[in-house]
Amino acid sequence: MIYDEEEAKAQVGKRVSIYIDNTLKRHTKDLNFSSDAIWFAGTISLVCFLIFINSFVRETIFIVKWVKYKAT
Numbered sequence: 001m002i003y004d005e006e007e008a009k010a011q012v013g014k015r016v017s018i019y020i021d022n023t024l025k026r027h028t029k030d031l032n033f034s035s036d037a038i039w040f041a042g043t044i045s046l047v048c049f050l051i052f053i054n055s056f057v058r059e060t061i062f063i064v065k066w067v068k069y070k071a072t
Helices: 005-010 034-071
Strands: 019-021 026-028
Touching: none
Parallel strands: none
Antiparallel strands: 019 026
């Protein structure tokens, strides 16, 4: 990304690809989606982890009840 005037002046005369994101009002030389990818992967991981914990707890409760039932 170009942050200051000196870097912009250094790019004068060079061929530079510029990507414009109208939603974020961001102008940059490179596409940087790393933070978006991290948030997406983190959210998916969290949801999967919560589903796993929920299933684990339910299955454990079922097994404990089943063992108590078989014992009587």
